[in-house]
Structure formats: structure tokens, C-alpha cells
Amino acid sequence: MLDIADELNRWLEEGRAFAVATVVAVSGSAPRGPGAALAVDADGTAIGSVSGGCVEGAVYDLCVQALADGQVVRERFGYSDEDAFAVGLTCGGVLDILVTPVPADAPGRKTFRMALAAAARGEAVALARVVRGPAELLGRALAVRQDGSYEGELGGRPDLDRAVVGETRSLLNAGRTRTFDIARDGSPCEPDLTVFVESSVPPPRMLVFGAIDFATALVRVGKFLSYHVTVCDARPVFATRARFPDADDIVVDWPHRYLRRTRTDDRTVVCVLTHDAKFDLPLLETALRLPAAYIGAMGSRRTHQDRDRRLREVGLTEAELTRLHSPIGLDLGARTPEETALSIAAEIVAARHGGTGLPLSDSQIPIHHDRTDLPSGEGGRAPSATPAPACRPRTASRPRSG
Incomplete structure (x- = not known):
């Protein structure tokens, strides 16, 4: 529902009655995840999407019915051989959808x-x-x-x-x-x-250190992935708006000094492209001790080995060094700055969702999965252990196939 907040907020301000259908659970392969929403107002205007087209018509009808009778309903849409192209998801997934009417006087x-x-x-x-x-x-x-x-x-x-x-x-x-x-x-x-x-x-942060040509391409990819992108370099001649027109922020400062004073959290991405020991060693020493979703550093394998040795000498632990993706990016055979930026972005996405980086044709795990869906040992880095619930939950759901 919040993924269409701009439009729904406007409808509320205009006093419109509407019903909103929200994906609240997904199993198997499905085109959209939990939180995806479709809303219909009293005039029949629709915004948003819950499935990329598979079940939009049926969900639209549920919204119209909810507006008429004022009832909240939860429906399940799943694949069925008999009705695959009518209401079922031909991709084989199952969607649980909550439909909520929001009358003008609710x-x-x-x-x-x-x-x-x-x-x-x-x-x-x-x-x-x-x-x-x-x-x-x-x-x-x-x-x-x-x-x-x-x-x-x-x-x-x-x-x-x-x-x-x-x-x-x-x-x-x-x-x-x-x-x-x-x-x-x-x-x-x-x-x-x-x-x-x-x-x-708010959008997660991507911190790009090193104002080089590879950074220019990575900034564009970062914005495409909806990051708030900051470029930082100690050299004012390179860290300019003319060179990085797509960046949200451009900072002229020593990288490690800026990183110590800026905000990072568990969604922050840190990309070290400085490729210069006097910049990247103090920067990585700082970064690997801060919360971040991904920390990657550019350099050859020889550079990585030397960097690893030096970081150990300044006291970084094995657990801290394991967080470092170096050399940065997936092996795509990249050559150009744009191709390299793509390989870095691919590794960031894989690290975020526990992807393997393998071609889908060579993988046997579900196409749409969470880290917890992966067999032990697969995926980017090992996910944090999740304690078992103290109580065994009961589940109930009403299937719908057409």
C-alpha cells in the first residue's frame, strides 16, 4: 500500500472513497512481493499493481465489491492447471491479498x-x-x-x-x-x-569513494536502483558536479574522515574505488567497523592480498574482514566503466537478497527467494541466524484458484 503512497495520499486529501488490495504473502514464483498494491476509487479509476498482470482483473473486481459492501476480505490466488490463464498465476506462485475498503467517512x-x-x-x-x-x-x-x-x-x-x-x-x-x-x-x-x-x-545510501570514471557509471546505476548516492574524494579537481551530475551529494574530504562523521545503517552500501592505499586503507579500516549492508573495494587480486595483510596488521578481525567484497563485483567479464558498474551492482543485489550470482538456467533454487529459502552454503554471504519462535504458530488460509 505504501508503494503507491503519493497517489493514495492525494485521494485521501480529495475525500475520495477507495479500496486497496495489498499483497501480504507470497509463496513460489510471483512477479511482485509483499506490499505491492492496487487501489480502485468509487469512479473505477485504478492505480498500482499486485501481480504485473496475472490477476489484476480479478483483484480489481474484489476492490469494486469491497467498496460496495464495505467488507475486508483476504483472498488467495494460485496456479491451477484448469484455470491457469484466467485467474491463476501461470508462473506457478501463490499470492495472498488483503482487500480493504476505505470509505470517505471511515x-x-x-x-x-x-x-x-x-x-x-x-x-x-x-x-x-x-x-x-x-x-x-x-x-x-x-x-x-x-x-x-x-x-x-x-x-x-x-x-x-x-x-x-x-x-x-x-x-x-x-x-x-x-x-x-x-x-x-x-x-x-x-x-x-x-x-x-x-x-x-527513506532511500538507502550508496557511498562511492573515488571520483574516477568507473564512479561516474556506478553513480548512474546506483540512482537507477533507487539509492541516495554520495560521491566523496579528497581531490576537488575531480569531485565536481560537472563530472557527477547524477549524484545526490558530492563531498570533498578525505574519505575516512567523511565516513566517520556521516550516517550509515544496515542498508548502506560502501563502494571503495579509490584504488590508492593512502585513501582506501584508513577508509576500509573505518568502514568494516560500521553498520553497512555491503562494503566492496576495487583492485587486483594482488592489491587485495596486500590490502588484507595491512588491514590485519591494524587489528581488524577475521569476522570484520569477511564483510569485505574484494575484488569488487561479480565476474561478468566486464571491461568498460559501464560494464564494471553493472558487475558491482549485481553483487550488491546478490548480497542483499542472498543471490548465488549463477545463471538462472544453472540454478535449482526458486527464482524469487529470500535468504532463508537458500540451502546451507548457498547465496552471497551467510545470513544471520534467526532464533526459532518460542511458540509454534498456527496457520490458516482460504485458497482461491479461479
Whole structure:
């Protein structure tokens, strides 16, 4: 829903009634992930998409029906041999979709307004909605900010609201969209509710160090991937707007000094293209001790070996050095700056999602997968271990194939 925040926020401001269908769960191969949304207003105008075309017509009809009867519904769309080209997903996946009417006079409009307005402004916000549970709670929502303030309520249960806000804040801080199970009293045991949390956060940062021709191409690719891109170099003659017109920020400073004073988090990407020991050694010593999703450094294998030795000498641990992608990028046979930028971007995406970097024709794992879907030992770097839940969740869903 928050992926179409600009348009939905405008509809709210104009007082339009609408219904919104949101993908809340995906299994198998599907063209769009959780959070993808399609909305229909009272005039039949549609915005957004939930499947890239596979089930848009059927979901559109569900939205029209929800506007007419005011009922929140959850539907499952999946592949079926008999009806594959009508409603089923011919790619073989399964989508669970929550359809929520938002009439012009709905009490919940204030909750949606807070979430949509914040997302439209580029602020961090999460929308938590009940997607499994008693009919009277289905679709109930909380809009949650990073500071813990929130709008909305889940059926007059303060303990439940506080527990959901706490879990939602954790997911928002990590920029994650996912579901979790919880009991109506707010405890994690014997869960009888499933809550879908949709996070909208500012664009992640890409920090490119070294104002060289390869950096020019990488900046363009970074913007294409929706990063907020900063170029930093100590040499003012090279770090110019004329050379990097697509960069969001251009900083003239020693790279390690800038990195120490700027903000990084678990989504930040650090690309070290300086290719000069006096810049990249102090920079990497700093970077490998900061939170970041990806840290890569350009250089030959010989340069990497020398760099690795020097970093060990200044006290970096094996665990810290394991975070370094060097030489930077995937083996695509790249030669030009543009090809090299593509190889770097491909490795960043693989590291983010646990991709193997293999041709899909040579891989046996699902095309659309999370890190947790991978067999042990596959994917970019080993994901963090996730503790098993203290209580075994119950699941329920109503299938729909056509």
C-alpha cells in the first residue's frame, strides 16, 4: 500500500472513497512481493499493481465489491492447471491479498492518512494490519513512527496495541516488510492473529569513494536502483558536479574522515574505488567497523592480498574482514566503466537478497527467494541466524484458484 503512497495520499486529501488490495504473502514464483498494491476509487479509476498482470482483473473486481459492501476480505490466488490463464498465476506462485475498503467517512482514514502522508514525504513509517484473525479485527491498522508514536487501534486492546507497535518498530528500523504472529493479549504464545507490517523508509545510501570514471557509471546505476548516492574524494579537481551530475551529494574530504562523521545503517552500501592505499586503507579500516549492508573495494587480486595483510596488521578481525567484497563485483567479464558498474551492482543485489550470482538456467533454487529459502552454503554471504519462535504458530488460509 505504501508503494503507491503519493497517489493514495492525494485521494485521501480529495475525500475520495477507495479500496486497496495489498499483497501480504507470497509463496513460489510471483512477479511482485509483499506490499505491492492496487487501489480502485468509487469512479473505477485504478492505480498500482499486485501481480504485473496475472490477476489484476480479478483483484480489481474484489476492490469494486469491497467498496460496495464495505467488507475486508483476504483472498488467495494460485496456479491451477484448469484455470491457469484466467485467474491463476501461470508462473506457478501463490499470492495472498488483503482487500480493504476505505470509505470517505471511515474511522480508519486517519490511520491511513498518517501513514500515507509520511511515506509520501519520504519519512520512515510503517503500517501494521491484521491479516488473519477474527472477522472484527481483520484489516484493523496501526500507523507507527520510528519514535514509537502511532495512530489507530486494534479493537480496544491496549496490551495488543503496545506489543504490535514494539514489533513494528523493530521491523521499521530494519526497513523490512513481513508478517508476524501474536496472541490477542499481546503475547507471542498461542498466536491467534497474524499482523502484516509494511515499512516505508527513506532511500538507502550508496557511498562511492573515488571520483574516477568507473564512479561516474556506478553513480548512474546506483540512482537507477533507487539509492541516495554520495560521491566523496579528497581531490576537488575531480569531485565536481560537472563530472557527477547524477549524484545526490558530492563531498570533498578525505574519505575516512567523511565516513566517520556521516550516517550509515544496515542498508548502506560502501563502494571503495579509490584504488590508492593512502585513501582506501584508513577508509576500509573505518568502514568494516560500521553498520553497512555491503562494503566492496576495487583492485587486483594482488592489491587485495596486500590490502588484507595491512588491514590485519591494524587489528581488524577475521569476522570484520569477511564483510569485505574484494575484488569488487561479480565476474561478468566486464571491461568498460559501464560494464564494471553493472558487475558491482549485481553483487550488491546478490548480497542483499542472498543471490548465488549463477545463471538462472544453472540454478535449482526458486527464482524469487529470500535468504532463508537458500540451502546451507548457498547465496552471497551467510545470513544471520534467526532464533526459532518460542511458540509454534498456527496457520490458516482460504485458497482461491479461479
